[in-house]
Amino acid sequence: xxxxxxxxxxxxxxxxxxxxxxxxxxxxxxxxxxxxxxxxxxxxxxxxxxxxxxxxxxxxxxxxxxxxxxxxxxxxxxxxxxxxxxxxxxxxxxxxxxxxxxxxxxxxxxxxxxxxxxxxxxxxxxxxxxxxxxxxxxxxxxxxxxxxxxxxxxxxxxxxxxxxxxxxxxxxxxxxxxxxxxxxxxxxxxxxxxxxxxxxxxxxxxxxxxxxxxxxxxxxxxxxxxxxxxxxxxxxxxxxxxxxxxxxxxxxx
Amino acid sequence: xxxxxxxxxxxxxxxxxxxxxxxxxxxxxxxxxxxxxxxxxxxxxxxxxxxxxxxxxxxxxxxxxxxxxxxxxxxxxxxxxxxxxxxxxxxxxxxxxxxxxxxxxxxxxxxxxxxxxxxxxxxxxxxxxxxxxxxxxxxxxxxxxxxxxxxxxxxxxxxxxxxxxxxxxxxxxxxxxxxxxxxxxxxxxxxxxxxxxxxxxxxxxxxxxxxxxxxxxxxxxxxxxxxxxxxxxxxxxxxxxxxxxxxxxxxxx
DNA sequence: TAAGATTTGTTCGTATGTATC
DNA sequence: GGATACATACGAACAAATCTT
Numbered sequence: 001x002x003x004x005x006x007x008x009x010x011x012x013x014x015x016x017x018x019x020x021x022x023x024x025x026x027x028x029x030x031x032x033x034x035x036x037x038x039x040x041x042x043x044x045x046x047x048x049x050x051x052x053x054x055x056x057x058x059x060x061x062x063x064x065x066x067x068x069x070x071x072x073x074x075x076x077x078x079x080x081x082x083x084x085x086x087x088x089x090x091x092x093x094x095x096x097x098x099x100x101x102x103x104x105x106x107x108x109x110x111x112x113x114x115x116x117x118x119x120x121x122x123x124x125x126x127x128x129x130x131x132x133x134x135x136x137x138x139x140x141x142x143x144x145x146x147x148x149x150x151x152x153x154x155x156x157x158x159x160x161x162x163x164x165x166x167x168x169x170x171x172x173x174x175x176x177x178x179x180x181x182x183x184x185x186x187x188x189x190x191x192x193x194x195x196x197x198x199x200x201x202x203x204x205x206x207x208x209x210x211x212x213x214x215x216x217x218x219x220x221x222x223x224x225x226x227x228x229x230x231x232x233x234x235x236x237x238x239x240x241x242x243x244x245x246x247x248x249x250x251x252x253x
Numbered sequence: 254x255x256x257x258x259x260x261x262x263x264x265x266x267x268x269x270x271x272x273x274x275x276x277x278x279x280x281x282x283x284x285x286x287x288x289x290x291x292x293x294x295x296x297x298x299x300x301x302x303x304x305x306x307x308x309x310x311x312x313x314x315x316x317x318x319x320x321x322x323x324x325x326x327x328x329x330x331x332x333x334x335x336x337x338x339x340x341x342x343x344x345x346x347x348x349x350x351x352x353x354x355x356x357x358x359x360x361x362x363x364x365x366x367x368x369x370x371x372x373x374x375x376x377x378x379x380x381x382x383x384x385x386x387x388x389x390x391x392x393x394x395x396x397x398x399x400x401x402x403x404x405x406x407x408x409x410x411x412x413x414x415x416x417x418x419x420x421x422x423x424x425x426x427x428x429x430x431x432x433x434x435x436x437x438x439x440x441x442x443x444x445x446x447x448x449x450x451x452x453x454x455x456x457x458x459x460x461x462x463x464x465x466x467x468x469x470x471x472x473x474x475x476x477x478x479x480x481x482x483x484x485x486x487x488x489x490x491x492x493x494x495x496x497x498x499x500x501x502x503x504x505x506x
Numbered sequence: 507t508a509a510g511a512t513t514t515g516t517t518c519g520t521a522t523g524t525a526t527c
Numbered sequence: 528g529g530a531t532a533c534a535t536a537c538g539a540a541c542a543a544a545t546c547t548t
Binding site for chain 1: 345
C-alpha cells in the first residue's frame with residue numbers, strides 16, 4: 001500500500017540509498033514510533049545482505065533526514081526519531097539557498113498568515129503562555145540607542161512571533177510562520193537589517209505586541225486579527241527600508 | 254561569517270557529520286554554484302585527513318539533503334546541486350509524518366494563501382501558461398460517474414493548483430501552496446477522500462477554475478481573489494465530508 | 507574505580523563497476 | 528576494444544563510547 005508508489009524514473013540508485021529505502025519501509029510496515037529500536041549493524045548486514053560500510057551509509061542518509069538517531073555502547077543502536085522542527089527548518093532552508101527570496105515575498109506571506117494565526121489563538125492560550133508572550137514584548141522597554149540594540153530588538157520581536165506560532169494547534173501554520181521568523185532573524189543577523197534606529201516604528205511595534213497579548217487574553221479574535229494586520233504593516237515598513245534580497249547561504253544545523 | 258554560528262549544544266557529532274559540515278563550509282566559502290565540482294574522494298581524504306569510508310558517509314549525508322549529486326566514471330565526482338522542489342517537499346513531508354495534520358488545518362492555510370496567490374498572478378501569466386491552466390481545468394468535462402473517476406478529478410484539480418503555484422514569483426508562496434496540493438493528493442490517493450461523487454460540487458468547482466483563468470487573463474486581481482476564495486469554500490466543503498486526520502506515513506522520494 | 511561486555515565508529519587494503527576517450 | 532579515472536562495495540581489524548558489575 002505504499003513504498004511501491006512514487007518509484008517513477010529513478011534510474012540509478014546506489015546501494016546505500018536502496019538500503020535506506022528498505023529500512024524506511026521496514027519501519028513503516030511495523031508502524032514503529034519514535035524511540036523504537038532498529039536492528040543493529042550486524043543484523044542489518046545479514047538482513048539486507050550488504051557490507052557494513054553500505055549499511056552505515058544508509059544509516060547516515062536516514063540520520064541526515066532526521067528520521068533516526070544512533071547511539072554507541074550497550075543498549076545503543078539506531079532508533080526511530082521524529083523529525084524536529086529545527087531540522088525541518090534547516091532542511092527547507094537549504095531549498096531556499098538558491099531561490100531568490102525578497103523581503104516583499106516574506107511579507108506577502110506574513111500579512112496573509114500572521115493575522116490568521118492571531119485570530120485562531122484568541123482565548124486559547126494559558127495564563128503562562130500569555131505571560132511569556134508579554135514578557136517577550138516587554139523585553140526591550142526603551143527605544144534603541146545603538147544599532148546593536150536595534151538589532152537585539154528586532155531579534156526579540158521575531159522571537160515573539162516564533163513563540164506565538166509554536167502555540168498554534170495547526171502545525172503547518174505554526175511551521176511556516178516559525179520558518180519565516182527564523183529566516184528574518186538570519187537576515188537581521190547577517191545583513192544589517194536593523195539600522196538606522198527608528199524610535200517611532202519601535203514605539204508602534206511594541207504597542208501592537210502588547211495590545212495583541214491583551215486581545216488574546218480577552219479572547220477577542222477579530223481584534224487580535226486587526227492588531228496583527230497593523231503590526232505587519234509596520235514591520236514591513238521597517239524592513240522595507242533595507243535591501244531586498246535574502247542572503248544566499250546554507251542554513252547550518 | 255558563517256558556519257561558526259548555530260553551534261550551540263551540539264555535543265557529540267560523529268566524524269562523517271563534521272566532515273559533511275566542513276564540505277558545506279568549503280562550498281559556501283568559495284560560493285560554488287550548482288554544477289560546480291567538489292574535490293574527488295582521494296583529495297577529500299587528504300583534505301580532511303579521514304578515511305575513504307568517512308568521506309563517503311559525509312557525501313551520503315549531503316546527498317540525502319539534496320545538496321550534491323555524485324557521478325561515477327571519468328569526469329565524475331561530486332557536484333553542487335540545488336535542492337529540488339520535489340526533494341524539499343519530501344524532506345518537509347517527513348516532519349509532518351508524526352504531526353497531527355487535519356483537513357481543517359490545511360484549509361485554514363489554503364483559504365489564506367490561495368486567494369492571495371490568485372490576485373498576485375492576475376495579468377502576469379503568458380498566453381501559454383493560461384492555456385495550460387485552462388486545459389487542466391477542462392480536463393474532466395463531465396461529472397464523475399464512479400468513485401475512480403471522482404478520484405481522478407480531485408487529483409486533476411489539485412494539479413491545477415500545484416501548477417498555478419509554480420507560476421508564482423514568490424518562491425515561498427509557491428512552495429507552501431504546492432506542498433499542500435501534494436499532501437492533499439496523497440490523502441486523496443491513500444484515503445478515500447473522493448466519494449461519494451457530488452455532481453453539484455463538481456460543477457461549481459469546475460466553473461470556479463474556468464472563471465479564475467478568465468480573471469487572470471483579464472488581469473482582474475480582485476476578481477481572481479474573490480473567485481479563488483469561493484473555490485476554497487467549495488473545496489473545503491467537498492473534503493470536509495471525509496475523515497479529518499492525515500494519513501501518517503513517510504512520503505517517499 | 508576498574509574491568510569487561512556490547513555496540514557503533516574508523517581505517518585500510520583490495521576488488522569491482524562505470525563512464526569517457 | 529583498451530586504457531584511464533573515477534566512484535562503489537566488501538571484509539577484516541582495531542578504536543572509541545557507554546553500560547553493567
